[in-house]
Amino acid sequence: MDVPLWVWIATFVVTAAIFTFDLVIVGRRPHEPSMKECATYLSIYVGLAIVFGAGVWMTWDHQHGLEFFSGWLVEYSLSIDNLFIFIIIMAKFAVPKELQQYALMIGIVMALVMRAIFIGVGAAAINNFSWVFYLFGLFLVYTAIKLAKEGAEDEDEEFEENKLVAFVEKRFPATSEWHGKKLLVSGDGAKKMITPMFIVIITLGTTDLLFALDSIPAIFGITKEPYLVLTANIFALMGLRQLYFLIGGLLQRLIYLSYGLAFLLAFIGVKLILHAMHENELSFINGGEHISWAPDVPIWLSLVVIIATLAVTAVLSLVVSSRMTPAEQDASSGPRRDWEDD
Template sequence: MTVPFWIWAVTIVVILGFFVFDFYSHVRTPHEPSIKEAAWWSAFYVALALAFGVFVYAVWTHQHGVEFLTGYVTEKALSVDNLFVFALIMGAFQIPRKYQQKVLLIGIALALFFRLLFILAGAAVIEAWSDVFYIFGIFLLVTAAKMVIDEVRDAPPTDPNDMWVIKMLRKVVPVTSGYERDHLIVHKKGQHAFTPLMVALIAIGLIDVLFALDSIPAIYGITTEAYLVFTTNAFSLLGLRQMYFLLDGLLDRLVYLSYGLSVILGFIGVKLLLHALHENNLPFINGGDNITAAPEVGTEFSLIFIVVVLTVTVVASIWKNKRDEAQGGVDTRAKAPTD
């Protein structure tokens, strides 16, 4: 079934409305959200996503409902990994906590816009060339392997100040030396200048776009419906700001998260390669004919596998932290300043 344009339009307007509501109700006036506030709104957006999944399940087809739920769980798990990088950016730019909400919300909204462009482009490529699933699958397998290698080597994440885009930005646009309340752009000495808050916002937007290079192929490994790909991304990003403050201080305790995510990405990569064999047109593989004997991984199995991996990851992380606490040796990450 082709999703009509008006459904796309209504969905985008509603998603945009939530971002606008979030800005005017929570972000416009700078403040540090309480744990209770962050927990309440995180639960609200998760419940909203689940309600949408039930709606898709009932109105569209059961298969599409399961695909949405599987995709949402996957994207939500990957978005939690984003929070580690967000915390790094907040610390690198020394952003006061009461201003962090604005940076997160606008950066995430911009990232969703660029993800929409990626999703539509990906759908067009898949329609024109089904063998792109080979590229998606190999890319996810390489990404999964890199995540494991970086974790084993304990490689430090890239400092946002070392990003070439940020360096170039600071060469061509004046940047103030300090913060000007929660302003992104100020007018001083006859010229406009970015504040460090704007630079951090751009960094978060760019980082999240880079994360989309992993998440978009991953979700296309679960469903090829562009509408579901977009809505799973949108609902996973809605409430990500609140989740950042809810999980702040707990992120460092998810010590096995990268391993769990690498397993999930590797699993989806294999699934994509198997699917590509069924759609094969490459002349050097089976003479260009489809390989229908290749096994297909069902969406229901994918959902169960992903949930099990995430559960094992969390339980193993909790067990390791308790063991380390008993031995008096828990490592912690540096946090952003509180004022």
């Protein structure tokens, strides 16, 4: 897939413009978005992703179009699972409702920048060392097993303050009082102090980067094209903020989401290992020769598996959870958002 330099530049410019516009609108009027507002924005972002995928299909070929849509669906589904942790972070820091949207927006922008760097490093490693697919595959299978085991556990136990946030809280003077969307305020003696908003944004951004340790290898299992990996991540993150507010109470009803995602990660992990075997260059495996019997899973099959898994997971979760009490749903999928009872 030959992507001209101007296409890369245009992609970065348009992405920056969209996020800047969104950030200015949110920053100018911090508020808790309505369901109509979230649905409108989310529909626009999903529509843009579909149009972009169709453009890839027509400009390059159907193979790359399918790779984009498959990668986008994988990133989106993993992002939904991430929302559970975002809810816990918001509750842990008692973020005011009207400021949550702004905090999410800044955190997502930070995550996008860090993911772009991660994608560049991953692409370079893959281009130079085909055995990296073995590592990615084994890591995804390990993550899938771990996710499946934790699927029925309380999400509160999964979140631990990362080391960067702990370092910031320990080394820099901070205030426990909220000052709107300000990150720094003047304290005693005009000394600058960081606000809870600063800590929350750092937590959201760095936590999402940790999630990228799963999602980036997963999408490289779908496509090896850095441009498609990057754009799939961009479109998945674009609607994440609206999705956080829109699906609200639906999150705790997706009681089997972890199992569905675990299956997807295991499937992609096995696909990566098979691909690594097919292009094997490691001397201690098959004498450094390619393993001809190891098949490459076609992208159309990957897309079918992804869609079928998400559909079965969602339907089964909603059917079973409809017979549960809210407390039972919490125990199966995670905590409810504190404003659902307002």
